[in-house]
Amino acid sequence: MNFTQRQKQIVEIVKSKEPVSGDVIAEELGLAKSTLRSDLAVLTMTGVLDARPKVGYIYSGLEPQSLLFEQFNQYKVADVMIQPVIVYPDTMVNDAITSLFMYDVGSLYVADSTSKSLIGVVSRKDLLRSLIAGQAEKTAVAIVMTRMPNIIAVTPEMTVLKAAELISNHQIDSLPVISSDDQVIGKMSKTNIIDLLVELSSEEDA
Known part of the structure; x- marks a missing residue:
């Protein structure tokens, strides 16, 4: 599975502004926070982003092609x-x-x-x-x-x-x-x- 263009944009925003809240990410993209919920879920569940309570999203350093991402995506x-x-x-x-x-x-x-x-x-x-x-x-x-x-x-x-x-x-x-x-x-x-x-x-x- 490859990231969507919007998911890639989210990763770049987090890289440049970390730690950053979901509200800020949504504002940067001109979208409602609720619209980004599934994208943020994908990015955090695969370990590319780390969500920290009261802090925001942090970039973990992993990329879509990482072994972790590929292995995770293969599981049923x-x-x-x-x-x-x-x-x-x-x-x-x-x-x-x-x-x-x-x-x-x-x-x-x-x-x-x-x-x-x-x-x-x-x-x-x-x-x-x-x-x-x-x-x-x-x-x-x-x-x-x-x-x-x-x-x-x-x-x-x-x-x-x-x-x-x-x-x-x-x-x-x-x-x-x-x-x-x-x-x-x-x-x-x-x-x-x-x-x-x-x-x-x-x-x-x-």
Whole structure:
């Protein structure tokens, strides 16, 4: 994969003005900051830029043709996805909360009891809201979950880079991985992506 012209422009701006904020980059290009979100995600996820809280973007010294970039772009979701935590529509919120903390995850995927296909996602926030309302013992997750088709999902064949763009664009922590028949077969998270970058970076430095 090659960088787009706009992504190359962003890199040059950061090189000349680092550390620089997303607002300044957007102003330099005459665009809204939200328009650049996916570009900045690509550049940071591949390690070309380093995003530092309260500081801004820093140029890492890596170029698109670097070994890290090329290796990262070759990985598929299937290579790094992890096991999902699945519940069913009739699972009580109380039980879902137990699963949430038992497996230390931020969201649970809701599958149809018969077909096992993905029908919803329930987040930590959804569950805790029901708990605070005192309805955890009598409310099923089907009542509080986000339903299809309002769920962003990925397939095993999709590149990790594309998954990273989706996570950044939609400001979410993870994505369900679904098969051709919509069954949940995995989970793709920010942590998966960061772990992969750390591993590739270590190999490049060795």
